[in-house]
Amino acid sequence: MSLFRNIVFTAVIAGLLSGLLMTVMQQFSTVPLILQAETYEHAAPAAGHSHEHAAAADATAPAAAEHHHDDEAWTPADGIERFAYTVAANVLSAIGFALVLVAVAEALGGFGGASSSWRSGLMFGIAGFLTVSLAPGLGLSPELPGMPAAELGPRQIWWGATALCTAVSLSLLAYTRSPLLAALAVVLLVAPHLVGAPLPPTHDTEVPMALEARFVNAVFATNLVFWAVLGTLTALLRQRLRAGEEAAAGSAAGLASR
Numbered sequence: 001m002s003l004f005r006n007i008v009f010t011a012v013i014a015g016l017l018s019g020l021l022m023t024v025m026q027q028f029s030t031v032p033l034i035l036q037a038e039t040y041e042h043a044a045p046a047a048g049h050s051h052e053h054a055a056a057a058d059a060t061a062p063a064a065a066e067h068h069h070d071d072e073a074w075t076p077a078d079g080i081e082r083f084a085y086t087v088a089a090n091v092l093s094a095i096g097f098a099l100v101l102v103a104v105a106e107a108l109g110g111f112g113g114a115s116s117s118w119r120s121g122l123m124f125g126i127a128g129f130l131t132v133s134l135a136p137g138l139g140l141s142p143e144l145p146g147m148p149a150a151e152l153g154p155r156q157i158w159w160g161a162t163a164l165c166t167a168v169s170l171s172l173l174a175y176t177r178s179p180l181l182a183a184l185a186v187v188l189l190v191a192p193h194l195v196g197a198p199l200p201p202t203h204d205t206e207v208p209m210a211l212e213a214r215f216v217n218a219v220f221a222t223n224l225v226f227w228a229v230l231g232t233l234t235a236l237l238r239q240r241l242r243a244g245e246e247a248a249a250g251s252a253a254g255l256a257s258r
Contacts, residue, residue: 006241007102014233015095022090022226023083027217033211034144040206041146094226097235102130107173110242111235120231125231126224127170133223135166135189139197142219146207150198162192 076082101124103112111122136159143149165188172185 007106007238010108010234010237010241011095011102013097014230014237015093015098017233018098018226018230019091020087021229022094022222023087025222025225026086027205029222031216033215033218036147037144037185037211037215040208042208045114086185091094091106095231098130099232100138101125101234102238103125103248105235105238111238114172117235117239121231121233121238123231124235125229126242127167127174128231129224129227131163131166133220133227135192137216137220139193141212141216144207144212144215147205147212148200148202150200154198158192158195158197162177165189165192190204 076085101121105120105124111117111124139162140155140159149155169185169188172181172188176182
C-alpha cells in the first residue's frame, strides 16, 4: 500500500508542477497564435467543416477534443473560463503521463541510483516526447482553428498505433542488444509513416502557412520542455520516496529479527 501511495503521490506532484509550467509556456507561445488563427476561422465560411480544437493539439499535451460549427456546440468562454479549462486539462493530462512514466520505469527496474535518477528521468521524459508528441505529430501535425482535418476515428487509430509502435521500438533499441530485434525496432518506427496518416478531404484553409508553421514549432518546443521537466521531476520525487521506503523496510526487518 505504501508503494502504491508513493507512486500516486509522485505522479500528482510532478504532474501538477509540469502541467502548470505547460500552461505558462502556452500563454506566451501557442495561445497568441491560436487567437490569431481564430480571426481567420471566424472570417471564413463556417459551413460543414470541423476541426480539432487547438488547445488540444497544443497540450499534447496534453488533451484532444474536436468540435463542430453548429449553434448547439459548447466551448468555454474566453477569459478566465477558457484559462481554467486549459489548466485543468494540462494538469490532469500531466498526472496521467507521470503515472505511465513511473509504471514503465518500475517495470524496467526504476530510475537508477540517487546520483543518476534525474538523468534517467530526463531520458524517460524525452522518450515520452518522441512517443506521444513528435512521432504522431510527423503525420498529424498540431492544428490551428480553421484548418481542415480528417475524420476523428481514423486519426485516433493511427495516432494510437504510431505511439504504440514508437514506444515498443524505443524499448527494443534501449534494452536489447540483438541485431534482429534492432531491425524489428526500425521497422516498427517507420511502419506507421509508410502507411501514412489519414488525410482531410481538402487542404483549403484561410490560415496562412507561416502561422501554421510557427504554431507547429511552438507546440513541439513546449512539449519537449514539458516532457523533459515531467520526466526529471518524476524521477527525483520517486527516488526520494524510495529512500523512505527502503529505510522503513530496514527498520521493519530490524524489529522482526529481535
